[in-house]
Each structure stands twice: as structure tokens, then as C-alpha cells.
Amino acid sequence: MASEGPGRPPNQGEPVPEWLKAEGEACDVVLSTRVRLARNLREVPFAAKANKDQRRLSLDLCRDQLLIAGISPRIAWQELHEAAGVQRALLVERHVISKQLSKGRVGGAGVGGVDDPRGVAYSLPDERVAIMVNEEDHLRIQVIRSGLSLSQAWQQANDIDDRMEAGLAYAYSERFGYLTCCPTNVGTGLRMSAMLHLPALRLTGDIEKVKRAAGDMNLAVRGFYGEGSDAVGDLFQISNQTTLGRSEAAILESLEAQILPRVIEYERLARRDLVAKRRTMLEDHVWRAFGVLSNARFMTTEEAMQSLSLLRLGALLGVLPATPALDLRAINLLLLLIQPAHLQRAVGQELDQEQRRMARATLLRDRVRC
Amino acid sequence: MKCDLCERDATVREVTVRNGVRVERHLCERHAAEAGIKVTASQPAPGVPTPGGAGTQVRSSACPTCRTTFAEFKQHGLLGCAACYQFFEKQLAPLLERAHDGLSQHRGKAPARGGRPTPADSAVAEVEARSDLLKRLKSELERAVKAEQYERAAQVRDEIRRLCEGTEGQGEGCTGR
Ligand SMILES: [Zn+2]
Ligand SMILES: [Zn+2]
Numbered sequence: 260m261a262s263e264g265p266g267r268p269p270n271q272g273e274p275v276p277e278w279l280k281a282e283g284e285a286c287d288v289v290l291s292t293r294v295r296l297a298r299n300l301r302e303v304p305f306a307a308k309a310n311k312d313q314r315r316l317s318l319d320l321c322r323d324q325l326l327i328a329g330i331s332p333r334i335a336w337q338e339l340h341e342a343a344g345v346q347r348a349l350l351v352e353r354h355v356i357s358k359q360l361s362k363g364r365v366g367g368a369g370v371g372g373v374d375d376p377r378g379v380a381y382s383l384p385d386e387r388v389a390i391m392v393n394e395e396d397h398l399r400i401q402v403i404r405s406g407l408s409l410s411q412a413w414q415q416a417n418d419i420d421d422r423m424e425a426g427l428a429y430a431y432s433e434r435f436g437y438l439t440c441c442p443t444n445v446g447t448g449l450r451m452s453a454m455l456h457l458p459a460l461r462l463t464g465d466i467e468k469v470k471r472a473a474g475d476m477n478l479a480v481r482g483f484y485g486e487g488s489d490a491v492g493d494l495f496q497i498s499n500q501t502t503l504g505r506s507e508a509a510i511l512e513s514l515e516a517q518i519l520p521r522v523i524e525y526e527r528l529a530r531r532d533l534v535a536k537r538r539t540m541l542e543d544h545v546w547r548a549f550g551v552l553s554n555a556r557f558m559t560t561e562e563a564m565q566s567l568s569l570l571r572l573g574a575l576l577g578v579l580p581a582t583p584a585l586d587l588r589a590i591n592l593l594l595l596l597i598q599p600a601h602l603q604r605a606v607g608q609e610l611d612q613e614q615r616r617m618a619r620a621t622l623l624r625d626r627v628r629c
Numbered sequence: 630m631k632c633d634l635c636e637r638d639a640t641v642r643e644v645t646v647r648n649g650v651r652v653e654r655h656l657c658e659r660h661a662a663e664a665g666i667k668v669t670a671s672q673p674a675p676g677v678p679t680p681g682g683a684g685t686q687v688r689s690s691a692c693p694t695c696r697t698t699f700a701e702f703k704q705h706g707l708l709g710c711a712a713c714y715q716f717f718e719k720q721l722a723p724l725l726e727r728a729h730d731g732l733s734q735h736r737g738k739a740p741a742r743g744g745r746p747t748p749a750d751s752a753v754a755e756v757e758a759r760s761d762l763l764k765r766l767k768s769e770l771e772r773a774v775k776a777e778q779y780e781r782a783a784q785v786r787d788e789i790r791r792l793c794e795g796t797e798g799q800g801e802g803c804t805g806r
Contacts, residue, residue, distance in 0.1 A: 301711045308695045308709030365707070395707075421741065429740045430711030434718070435725070436735030438711045442634065442725055443663045445714075447737045474643075477730055479664060500664055503725055504732020 276353055276403075277387040278454070279595060281587035283406020287575050288523045290454040290494065290591065291403050294412040296420055297439045297448035298398040299430040305440040306365045306395055311376065314393055318376045320427060321392040328422035330390070331382035338378045339363065345609075348600035354403065355381050360394040365440075388419065395440050396448075398423065407523070409451055409515040413507065436503065446503030451514050454483075455522060458493040458572040459529035462544065469522060473497055476518060483564070492564030492594065497522065534576055545573030552627040557613075558620040563597045570627065580629050593626060632657035633727045636703035654727065660706060664728075692716045763792060 278291035299305055303317045322336065339347055339360065347361040356379050359365075363375040377393035391399040400423070402416040430438040436446040444450070460466040473480050481496040497519070499510050533541045548569035551562070571590045573579040583589065595601055602618045603610050610618060630639045632655060639655035643664075656664060691698045697709030699717055708714065714721065726733040766789050773782035 299711065304695045304710045305708060307705065307707035308697055417738070420738075424740050430714075431740050432711075432714055432735075433739075434733075434735060435714050435721075436737065436739075438708075438714050440707050441663065442706075442708065442721065443660065443728055445725065446729065446735050449737075501729040501732070503729035504734055504736055506737035508737070 273592065273596075274384045274386075275588060275592055276595070277385045277405055278354060278403045279588065279591040280385075280405040281591050283404065283408050285523050286406035286587070288455055288457070288526050289407040289519070290456055291405055292407055292409045292412055292453045293401060293403045293451070294409065294416040295450045295452075296398075296400040296416055297396040297437065297444045297450075298400065298420065298423070299438055299440065300397050301428045301430040303397065306393060306397070307370065307440050314371075314376045317397045318378060318393055321390075321398055321423075322378060322380075324423055324426040325380045325390060325392075328419070328426070330380070330419050330422060331388055333383040334380050334388075335383055336378060336380045338376075340374045340376055340378075345600055345603060349604060350379065352595060352598040352600050353386060355379060355386055355389045356391055357394060357399075360391050360399075365395055388415070390419070390423075396444070407453065407515070407519060409453070409511055409519075413451070413511055417507075444502050446501075447505070447507050447510065449502055449507055449510060450498050451510055452481075452496050452498030453514070453519055455495050455497060455519075455526070456493055456568065456571060457495055457522075457526050458568050459533055460526050461493050462533060462541075463529045465525070465529060469525065470495075473518075473522075476513075477501060478514075478518065491561050492568040494564075494568070530572070530576060541572075541576065542578055544569050545576075545578045549573070549579065549627065552623045554624065555620045557616040558597075558623065559616060560597060560599070560619070563619055563623060564594060567593055567597075582629055584626060584628050589626070593623070596622060630655050632660055632706075634660045634724055635706035636700070637706075657706075660728075763789065766792070 278293075281290075283289075300317055300320060303309065303320070304313050306314070309317065318338075326334075326336065337346075337350070339356070340363065347356070350356045351358055351361050360377060360379065363373050363377055364371045375393070377391075379392065380388075380390045382388040387403055389401045389403075391401070400416050400419050402412040402419070404412045432438060437448040439445045439448055457466060457469070460469060470480050477500050479496075479498050479500045480490075481498070482490040483492060483494045483496075497514075499505075499514065548566040551558075552566050552570060555562075567590060570579070570585070571587065574581075574585050574587060574590060579585050596605070597619050599610075599615055602615055602622065605622065606618055630642075631637070632639045635657060637657035637659070640658050641656045641661040643654045643656065643661075654664075692709055692713045693716065694712035695709035697713055699720055702708055702713070702717070708717075722733050766785055770782055770785040770789065773779075773785060
């Protein structure tokens with residue numbers, strides 16, 4: 260089953276993961292929305308305290324339930340302690356697993372390692388559903404949707420949660436809700452987030468205001484690869500910070516009905532402002548980015564993502580001609596294909612940093628044209 | 630200044646105003662990252678041991694299920710098992726309240742089973758509870774005999790006998806008869 264995963268070389272038929280599809284509501288600003296539930300088994304120690312046998316036990320219990328629960332018509336199961344490093348890196352870049360699950364180490368407790376029993380189940384071919392087993396919690400259920408679609412993502416995650424619980428006794432208390440290894444996730448165990456593309460707010464300098472406002476509303480702002488990562492490519496993740504004492508419905512309502520529409524509107528205003536009042540500056544930024552992407556010989560991931568961000572903005576605002584090579588989904592997909600593991604998969608060999616920069620520039624020259 | 634959630638030094642101070650009330654949080658690198666607060670390079674590096682931390686060590690009892698102590702939890706910010714939450718409820722509640730914007734009572738979804746055990750779980754739990762009780766009774770019997778409290782010893786022996794009746798075949802270790 261696992262061989263159906265992201266192991267094939269990229270070509271015209273490259274399967275586009277759900278979160279890069281450029282579909283759904285507000286997909287001009289919202290790349291994707293994501294719902295994540297943290298769950299643990301009541302009878303097995305949490306990751307911070309489990310020995311290898313106990314980790315094997317939680318893996319077996321969760322996997323057996325995953326495979327009979329009817330989560331998705333097609334599902335891949337990958338045992339990560341048996342997967343090669345490059346396979347794990349591909350899954351991290353595709354947002355199917357976290358860096359932590361890839362490493363197998365449990366944060367503060369300093370336990371675990373690369374051969375620790377752990378795995379992931381994910382839906383094929385869209386990778387919309389991913390369920391990590393033996394990350395910081397026994398189960399991390401994740402549903403990603405293209406565009407602003409938190410309610411649907413929540414419904415699906417909620418349904419998967421019910422199906423898993425039908426065969427597993429969860430750690431739960433009336434007082435503290437779903438019990439998690441780290442108390443920052445206890446309660447609903449729910450993290451809802453949106454990946455937003457906010458290039459116009461950066462160009463107008465209003466992005467700091469958005470970040471401050473988000474902080475005041477008790478929201479976390481993170482970068483493209485989650486916790487502790489920078490907001491490269493003008494991509495920001497906004498998510499709820501607290502999980503205890505507020506119901507799923509309340510968290511959903513505040514993000515989907517109140518906060519996200521406001522941020523989206525703010526970015527759209529800034530975009531209209533650029534077109535109406537600063538057209539030449541906008542065109543200069545976009546065409547410079549196009550020039551770099553279609554001519555450079557060496558390129559870092561950061562520079563590529565920053566230039567692709569402007570290319571995406573240019574495509575959305577009609578600065579660039581509407582050609583298949585410059586459509587939204589093609590540009591979104593490039594954000595993934597320029598990542599290190601995907602580049603190495605494309606050329607079929609391991610590359611050092613300099614070789615990667617060259618391969619990245621070559622790929623972009625090949626794909627970014629009018 | 631210690632982290633609100635664990636024993637490490639707080640490297641991040643976050644002040645926000647919510648509903649007109651100033652809320653101040655002090656977090657270590659790990660918990661700041663968890664909360665989505667970016668740590669800049671000018672702040673102290675993680676993993677620096679807390680000066681004077683050793684002197685303030687509290688003698689704490691361990692979770693009966695997984696043997697995690699509260700000091701251990703404070704050190705790395707992670708709990709060991711579901712029972713930890715019950716065992717450390719009093720100490721945890723104020724910490725959780727600070728981490729979750731003043732709230733510490735769960736609202737929202739509950740498991741359909743309400744966290745109640747599956748039939749398989751209760752069978753396991755029953756066997757475990759019986760063997761725990763048996764162990765305790767046996768050591769009490771030993772103590773009573775040693776202390777020459779023969780009346781008490783006879784009572785305990787009767788209890789052990791009663792416990793072992795009806796568990797024929799699985800009465801492993803029932804040597805009290
Ligand atoms: Zn901490
Ligand atoms: Zn415990």
C-alpha cells in the first residue's frame with residue numbers, strides 16, 4: 260500500500276495534494292485550512308513515558324483500528340521506523356507528518372529515536388486525511404482542505420474520531436476533556452488553522468498589525484512548516500492557541516465566521532490598493548520575481564518561495580498573462596516541488612546543498628515561463 | 630522567573646490585553662513555541678539549567694500508574710499517562726488555567742462511551758484489581774504474623790481465602806489457604 264504514496268517521479272501526472280489544489284472558498288488568500296485532533300489511549304502510557312513495548316502496543320492498537328474504521332476509500336499505511344530518511348522527508352514536505360514524527364523523538368522528555376515504533380495512515384490520492392500514530396500523542400487526526408473550509412474539515416475529523424473511538428478506549432476526564440501528553444493540548448485536543456498567503460499586506464507593511472491583532476485574540480501565528488518556522492513566501496498559519504474550556508463549535512465559529520474573513524478582507528483590500536494606486540511598483544516586484552525564477556542558476560528555498568509568492572500575487576492580480584504554466588495550482592505545486600526531498604526525488608539521487616540550489620533553479624527555469 | 634508550565638527558565642514574556650484585562654505569561658522556549666510565540670535570537674538559548682533549581686526541589690509522590698513525579702513533569706512539561714491528570718489534578722488546575730486563558734473546565738465533545746471502559750478493558754481491570762488486592766493482603770498477613778497479631782492474621786487469611794474462591798483456574802498465587 261505504501262508504494263502508492265509520494266514515491267513516483269514528478270511529471271505531468273504529479274498528484275496534487277489537497278492543500279495545494281487552489282480550490283474552494285477564498286482560495287486567492289487561503290491556501291488551505293486544517294483541523295487536528297490529539298487523542299490518547301487510556302490504558303497505555305503517553306509517549307513521554309512509554310517504553311518500546313508500550314509504543315509497539317499503542318501502534319498496533321491504533322493501526323488495527325485505523326485499517327477497519329472505513330476512514331477513506333483508499334488509504335496508505337506507512338511504518339516510519341522502517342521508512343528511509345528521504346521517504347520521511349517527503350512526507351514532512353507534503354504536510355502529511357510532522358518533523359517530530361519524522362525524527363521519532365518526543366520533545367522535552369528526550370525519549371525515542373528514529374527506530375521507535377510509529378506510523379502514519381493517509382488518504383490517497385489527495386492526502387487530505389493523515390493520521391499520525393505515536394507522535395507526541397498516540398493519535399493525531401488531521402484533515403486538510405483546500406481554501407477556507409474549516410467546517411467541512413471539522414466534520415470529517417469528527418467523524419474519523421468517532422470511528423476510531425468505536426474500537427479504542429480514549430484517555431478522557433470530565434474535568435480536563437481529552438487528555439494529552441502536553442497540557443497545552445488538553446480539553447478538545449483541537450487545533451484549527453488556516454494557511455494564508457498575505458503578500459499584499461507585507462508589501463504595504465500592514466502585516467505586523469495583523470500579527471499583533473492575532474496575538475491579542477489569542478491566536479498563534481506560525482510559518483509554512485509549523486511551530487518555530489519562519490513565514491517564508493508570505494505564508495502564515497493562524498490557529499487557536501488554547502484548547503481547554505472552549506467547545507469545538509466556539510473555536511470553529513470564532514475562526515471561520517469572525518477572524519479569518521476579516522484577515523482575508525484585509526489582504527484583498529491591500530491587493531486592490533496595490534492595483535489602483537501602486538500598479539508600477541506591483542508590476543516591478545512581480546516581473547523581477549519572474550525574471551529571477553526564469554533565469555537564475557542557483558536558488559535557495561527561501562528565495563524561491565519569496566519569488567513564487569510574488570508570482571502568485573501577479574497571477575491573481577492579472578499582472579502576468581493567464582497561461583497554464585502560470586495558473587494558481589501550477590504555482591502552488593512549485594512551492595512543494597522546490598523543497599529539498601522533492602528535488603532529490605526528481606533527480607533520483609541525493610544532492611548536497613549546492614547541487615540542490617542548482618537543481619532548484621533548473622526546475623524553476625523549466626517551469627516558469629509565459 | 631520560571632515558566633508558567635514547567636520548571637525551566639522563562640525566556641519569553643508575553644503581555645496581551647484581553648477584555649480590558651492585562652494578561653502576562655512567562656514561558657520557556659518549548660512552551661512558547663507550542664503557543665506559537667516566536668523566539669528571537671537575542672533571548673537566552675534553550676536547555677540552560679535553572680540556577681538554584683536543585684535547592685527548590687519538592688519531595689513529590691509519583692503517579693501510581695506510570696511513576697511520573699510532578700517534579701519530572703515540571704522539568705520537561707509532559708505528562709506520563711491518563712492517570713497523571715487525576716493524580717496531579719490539584720497542582721495541574723492552576724497551571725492549565727494560566728495556559729488556557731483562564732479556563733480549566735472542559736467544554737465540548739466527549740467520547741460516546743464517556744471514557745467508560747470497553748468490555749475488554751473492564752475484564753483486564755478486574756483481574757488487575759484482584760491481583761493488587763491479593764498482593765496487599767499477603768503483605769499484611771506477613772506483617773501481622775511477624776508482629777504476632779494472630780487474630781488479625783486469621784482475619785486476613787480468611788479474606789484471602791474468600792478472594793481466591795470463585796477464581797479457580799486463575800487463582801494464580803493463592804497460597805494463602
Ligand atoms: Zn515550559
Ligand atoms: Zn501517570
